[in-house]
Structure formats: structure tokens, C-alpha cells
Amino acid sequence: PAPGNKTGTLLNGVLHHCPNLPGISGKLRPGIVHRLDKDTTGCIVIAKTQESLVSLQLQIQKRIAKRNYLAVVHGVPKGDEGTIIGSIGRHPIDRKKYSVVNEDKGRYACTHWHLIERLNQYSLIKFKLETGRTHQIRVHSSHIGHPIVGDQTYSRCKKLPINLSGQVLHAKELSLNHPVTKNSMEFVAPLPNEFESLLKILRLRN
Numbered sequence: 001p002a003p004g005n006k007t008g009t010l011l012n013g014v015l016h017h018c019p020n021l022p023g024i025s026g027k028l029r030p031g032i033v034h035r036l037d038k039d040t041t042g043c044i045v046i047a048k049t050q051e052s053l054v055s056l057q058l059q060i061q062k063r064i065a066k067r068n069y070l071a072v073v074h075g076v077p078k079g080d081e082g083t084i085i086g087s088i089g090r091h092p093i094d095r096k097k098y099s100v101v102n103e104d105k106g107r108y109a110c111t112h113w114h115l116i117e118r119l120n121q122y123s124l125i126k127f128k129l130e131t132g133r134t135h136q137i138r139v140h141s142s143h144i145g146h147p148i149v150g151d152q153t154y155s156r157c158k159k160l161p162i163n164l165s166g167q168v169l170h171a172k173e174l175s176l177n178h179p180v181t182k183n184s185m186e187f188v189a190p191l192p193n194e195f196e197s198l199l200k201i202l203r204l205r206n
Contacts, residue, residue, distance in 0.1 A: 043171045074149060086139075142154040
């Protein structure tokens with residue numbers, strides 16, 4: 001839940017099934033270890049006890065937990081892989097957006113990317129987060145001139161191959177250590193139908 005988006009969120013659904021969560025990590029985001037932007041799909045982990053929350057958040061902070069994303073972006077980047085480093089802070093004009101800013105005005109952010117597939121005027125990219133700032137992948141990809149397809153906030157391109165409900169960004173893989181047993185765990189979320197449909201169309205055009 002956020003301003004202008006109080007109901008119909010993942011957390012509303014979680015609290016329906018797990019009514020004992022309130023109090024874990026405070027009242028605003030009970031149990032939430034990390035966030036996904038609205039319209040971003042894929043893996044997310046939610047803690048059901050305070051001890052689990054502390055352990056999992058520490059794994060995120062110390063980069064023990066790994067998060068890999070897939071996205072379709074506009075254009076084709078130079079090279080097959082790279083790293084985007086740029087502090088992220090509030091946009092100087094539009095305060096509802098974020099942007100790459102001077103170090104003293106934002107928080108350090110680092111995103112690694114790897115080109116998976118060239119699709120004519122588009123590309124399928126794998127992103128690996130080293131930090132987890134708000135809108136990080138969306139801001140960084142837009143910053144290097146390759147905004148994510150369907151991103152109504154950071155992409156100026158409105159003409160798309162198909163109608164999309166939001167940005168084509170998917171948290172495909174999440175790996176972490178179980179907070180109690182310490183066993184290594186890996187989760188993979190299949191691509192949503194909308195993502196698959198876009199790839200099918202782009203491959204036919206390629």
C-alpha cells in the first residue's frame with residue numbers, strides 16, 4: 001500500500017491469509033522483506049516472524065540473497081554485458097519520480113546487466129541487483145538510454161507492439177538462506193503470459 005494505492009495490493013492479500021503479521025516490521029509494511037514496484041512481477045519473500053524478518057533483511061543488505069530480473073528494453077545496448085553505477089534520488093523536478101543524481105543528493109546504486117537476446121529494436125536483458133534502491137532497474141536502464149518497455153514513468157515511447165498493463169520487468173530468480181535451518185534455497189518464477197506474448201511477437205518480427 002502507498003499513497004493513491006491503498007487496496008488491492010499484495011500485502012492486503014497476505015494479511016487476509018496471515019492475520020498475525022501486523023507488528024512484524026511495523027504497521028505499514030508488516031512482514032515485507034523487500035519490495036517490488038507496482039506492475040513488476042515475480043519472486044518476493046515475506047517473513048512470518050520478527051526473527052525471520054531480521055535474518056532475511058540482513059541477507060538483502062549484505063548481498064547474501066541474490067535477485068535476478070528479466071526485462072525487455074527499448075533498443076540494443078553496446079556490448080553483451082555491463083554495470084550501471086549511479087546514485088539514485090528524487091527527480092529534481094518531478095518529485096514522484098526518481099533519477100540518477102549527484103552522490104551527495106542520492107544513495108549509491110549498482111546494477112549489473114547481461115544481454116540475453118537481440119530482438120530487432122528491442123532487447124531481452126538479465127539484470128542483477130547489487131543494491132536495492134526504489135525503482136533502481138527502471139531508473140538505471142532509462143539512464144543508459146534503454147528504458148523498459150511498457151514503463152509509463154521512465155519511458156517516453158508510447159507505441160508498443162502489444163497493449164501492456166505495465167513495465168515488462170520480472171523478478172525471475174531469488175536465492176537466500178532459510179532464516180532458521182540456514183539451508184540454501186532458490187526460487188524461480190515463470191514468466192507471466194503478457195511477457196511471453198511480447199517475446200513471441202518480437203521474435204516473429206526479428
